[in-house]
Amino acid sequence: MASLVRAACLTNYDQVARACGLNSTRMLFDAGLSPNVLNEPDVMIPVDKVGRLLQASAAESGNESFALCMARSRLLSNMGPVGLLIRDQETLRDSLQLLVRYLDLLNGAMTLEVDEQVDTVVIHELLLAGRAHEPTRQRVELALGVMVRAIRQLIGRDWQPRRVCFEHAPPKDLSIHHQLFGLRVEFNQEINCIVCAKSDLDTRNEFADPAMVRYAQKLLESVAPNNDATVLDDVRRTILLLLPSGRCSIEKVSEHLGVVPRTVQRRLTEKGHSFSSLMNDIRKELAARYVFESSRSLTEVAELLGFTAPSSFSRWYQGQFGCSAKDSRNKAHSGHE
CATH class of the missing domain: 1.10.10.60 (Homeodomain-like)
Structure with missing residues (x-):
């Protein structure tokens, strides 16, 4: 059985593909996906086909940072009910704990581990390619890009990670990486992760809304699988x-x-x-x-x-x-x- 991911992972795909001179409809069909998935964010689609689509789009367009371009304007609302729930938690720690708990509703091929150390926190993301071996570079960059965007929406848009690490080699052009992550981006590392200050976990979310949390929790309970x-x-x-x-x-x-x-x-x-x-x-x-x-x-x-x-x-x-x-x-x- 193939691992599945919400079709919302392809948010902004059409815009980025067109900007790169690609025919998004043809690219989706070639990857085994219907173009209709772009209009159905809650549909679950095979992870391996998403990986194939992103990899092919990066290769054909010559844009090594293709998936990262998709992440640049992501919002918590793109995560559906899970995004609503974590958006209104009191602290980043609370939000991350709930994201770990409900991650299977977003992506069946991803594991998220939050490792608290003396004065730093390592947010470690592990991904499987899916049914067949597929390169994961684009999916990894998309995942870390979306995570950084989510943290900024939770605790402030000026927030910067201490480091962002990737297992893969660097692209020729680092401008998109520096624009999204800051200058401390490292490649050929042991794990794919975001490193931040431990104090960030307890940063208060001034926009937390307990009433919205109760609403989102009920919504999740109605859609959560057994x-x-x-x-x-x-x-x-x-x-x-x-x-x-x-x-x-x-x-x-x-x-x-x-x-x-x-x-x-x-x-x-x-x-x-x-x-x-x-x-x-x-x-x-x-x-x-x-x-x-x-x-x-x-x-x-x-x-x-x-x-x-x-x-x-x-x-x-x-x-x-x-x-x-x-x-x-x-x-x-x-x-x-």
Whole structure:
């Protein structure tokens, strides 16, 4: 089953595509999407098709910051009922906690982790490509751009992050990145994240409206899916979080979700999945991304995928892809030369 995202993620797509000289209707059809999705923001559409659309649009237009251009004028209202709910919370901390809670209503292939440190906060966004391996650069930049826009709407339009970090390499032109994020934008980093001051979390939202919060909460409860419908996304997100620790098991995932392992396995079985197959699929997708798209050492890739030794990763990779990770990377690099 493909992960889904609200069609509102394509807000401003038509305008940016036209400005870049693209035929938005043709681009949508080529990606397997109906042009009607631009008028139906609450419809859920496949994440992999959105990724394909954004990547193709960036490539065909020559605009490496295509998705970031879409993010420049985003509003919390584009998130639908979730945006209404987080818009009227008293503090940024409250808003982020609710965004984490209801993220599956916006994007089934994204995990959001808010890591509070001594005097800083790291807002870490993890994304899966979807059904098939697709480059995630455009979706990552869109997600971080929308997050920065949301924070400014919550605590002040003059707010600036301390740093914005991307796993991928920098584009040739950084003007759009600097315009949206400020000058502290870093590439080829370990994670995709926004770093801000810890004090930002407690900044009061002077426009918070408790009455609107109650209204938005009722609206969300009426559209929220049941637990069984979201179990795949919940388990995927938790696997993403736990894999690098080397402790990703059905027991640990169940503990993280607050249920017993047999409940997780039963719900996955009802959806035609098993925990081991789900974890293996996620490993395959991440492996392809890290080997083909990044400059991480293969030892580091093995650690990020939760393997206790590089040799274990090598055997697994050979079995999954029919060749060694080293050969895959060499072929990928030679193809770009």
